[in-house]
Amino acid sequence: MEIERKYLIHQLPKELETFPSRKIQQAYLCVNPVVRIRRQNDDYYLTYKGKGMMVREEYNLPLTKEAYQHLKEKADGLVLSKTRYLLPLPNDLTIELDVFDAPYEGLWLAEVEFPTEDEANAFVPPAWFGEDVTFSSAYHNSTLSSGKKRG
Template identity: 70%
Template sequence: MEIERKFLIKELPADLKNYPCHVIEQAYLNTNPVVRIRRQDATYILTYKGEGHMVREEYNLPLNETSYYHLKEKADGIVLSKIRYLLPLEGELTIELDVFQAPYEGLFLAEVEFPDVESANSFTPPDWFGEDVTFSSQYHNSTLSTGTDRPQ
């Protein structure tokens, strides 16, 4: 089970380059339900995500490089590219800050995963976070991959 909230970012932290990051490429074989393949650095993953916004099922299975590229040829829509920065937050939490590449350059989204719904509901975001888009399908990566309903 994945429990997360998602936010637009007002401004990127000035010291962003000081944090660990991953180079991510992901493509969608299906968007309802979500079936995604991801290359994160040199790791390859197949993911199934159930319906929902803040709380939803998520299953990850390892792929090898050959399988990833084979499935990538079958993907629909836009292959998303982004750099994900990992910023520590209060307690055990981590901000996963995604800086998107073309065609979504200029889009910055932060996700924070929580151990339970109560923690997610009581979360107070840092001042540099913008609008809470947790319940907006427009900002799901699967929606972004379709190229429709582009965020402004």
């Protein structure tokens, strides 16, 4: 089960490059239900995500590089590319800050995953976070992969 909140970011934190990061490329084989393939540095995954916004099922299976390349040719829509920075928060939480490449350069989204719904609902974001878009499907990566305008 994945429990997360998602926020728009309007200004990146200073010294962002000092935090650990991962280069991510992902594509979607299906968006209802969500079936995604992802390359994260040199690791490859197939992910299934159930319905939901803040809380939903999520299953990850490892893929080989060859399987990833094969499935990428079958993907619908855009292949998304982004850099994910990992910023620590108190209580063993982590901000996953995604800085998107073209065609979404300038789009910055922060996600925070929680162990429980209560903790997610009680979360007070840092002052530099923008709007809470947890319940907006416009900012799901599966929606962005369609290439349709956000809003």
